Amino acid sequence: MDGTQAAAASAVENLTGLVKALQAVNSTTWHDAFLALWLAALRLVQRERDPIEGPVPRTDTFLCVLLSVTPLAVANIIEEEESQWIDQSASSPSNQWKEKKGKCRQGLVNSLQQLGDYESLLTPPISVQSVANQAAAKAVMSISGITNGSGSYENTSMNESASGCSGNMRHLVVEACISRNLLDTSAYLWPGFVNGGTNQVPQGIAGNVSCWSLVMKGSSLTPSLTNSLITTPASSLAEIEKIYEVATTGSEDEKIAAASILCGASLFRGWSIQ
Numbered sequence: 001m002d003g004t005q006a007a008a009a010s011a012v013e014n015l016t017g018l019v020k021a022l023q024a025v026n027s028t029t030w031h032d033a034f035l036a037l038w039l040a041a042l043r044l045v046q047r048e049r050d051p052i053e054g055p056v057p058r059t060d061t062f063l064c065v066l067l068s069v070t071p072l073a074v075a076n077i078i079e080e081e082e083s084q085w086i087d088q089s090a091s092s093p094s095n096q097w098k099e100k101k102g103k104c105r106q107g108l109v110n111s112l113q114q115l116g117d118y119e120s121l122l123t124p125p126i127s128v129q130s131v132a133n134q135a136a137a138k139a140v141m142s143i144s145g146i147t148n149g150s151g152s153y154e155n156t157s158m159n160e161s162a163s164g165c166s167g168n169m170r171h172l173v174v175e176a177c178i179s180r181n182l183l184d185t186s187a188y189l190w191p192g193f194v195n196g197g198t199n200q201v202p203q204g205i206a207g208n209v210s211c212w213s214l215v216m217k218g219s220s221l222t223p224s225l226t227n228s229l230i231t232t233p234a235s236s237l238a239e240i241e242k243i244y245e246v247a248t249t250g251s252e253d254e255k256i257a258a259a260s261i262l263c264g265a266s267l268f269r270g271w272s273i274q
């Protein structure tokens with residue numbers, strides 16, 4: 001509390017500075033810089049498969065580096081470049097700045113497209129295999145123009161062998177970037193991003209209603225629904241706001257349930273809270 005143990009800069013700020021420095025020192029393109037960054041973060045996750053540091057598993061910690069800290073660092077770099085372009089183009093609209101606009105963002109796109117070539121690093125840990133499958137299913141459904149009852153893809157069940165859309169770590173990385181407006185859903189159309197035909201929708205998806213969609217429809221927070229919500233991170237800000245409203249205006253039992261949901265979902269898998 002006295003500040004002696006508190007870092008002056010966040011991990012995101014530190015990583016942002018390191019990436020910018022390495023890109024400048026090595027005189028590399030942003031494509032190469034970002035690709036090296038993703039590969040390093042993926043290797044960190046894969047290292048936990050055979051840990052040598054000790055008996056305490058740190059898979060979620062490493063996933064947080066890959067899916068939260070790294071995308072935020074990339075977002076800082078892109079935002080800095082684009083804000084600089086806006087300032088410079090306003091004062092001196094020249095072709096030089098027009099050519100520089102979007103180099104970081106395009107480098108990100110190119111690096112993520114090439115990331116698909118590193119299959120050995122993309123196998124997800126067992127603990128997040130189902131989440132990776134959901135991300136892959138979301139891409140298939142988006143391309144096919146199909147949504148479930150609420151438009152949410154949480155709690156999606158799928159048969160990998162039948163649908164051919166088992167997920168990998170690149171699906172999770174792309175979803176993390178989409179959630180931070182670094183990419184849009186056109187990424188689902190990248191060659192090789194979706195395995196199999198786009199008409200092969202995972203079994204069990206159509207009509208599947210998530211626990212969060214039940215909340216949005218006004219269902220009461222029963223013990224079973226509360227337990228499901230605690231272990232299922234929300235997929236939109238509107239869902240979080242709905243639970244917050246219950247936590248502030250509901251009955252005493254509802255307030256306790258809503259508080260448990262907000263804390264539980266956040267702590268269960270923090271890297272997937274946007």
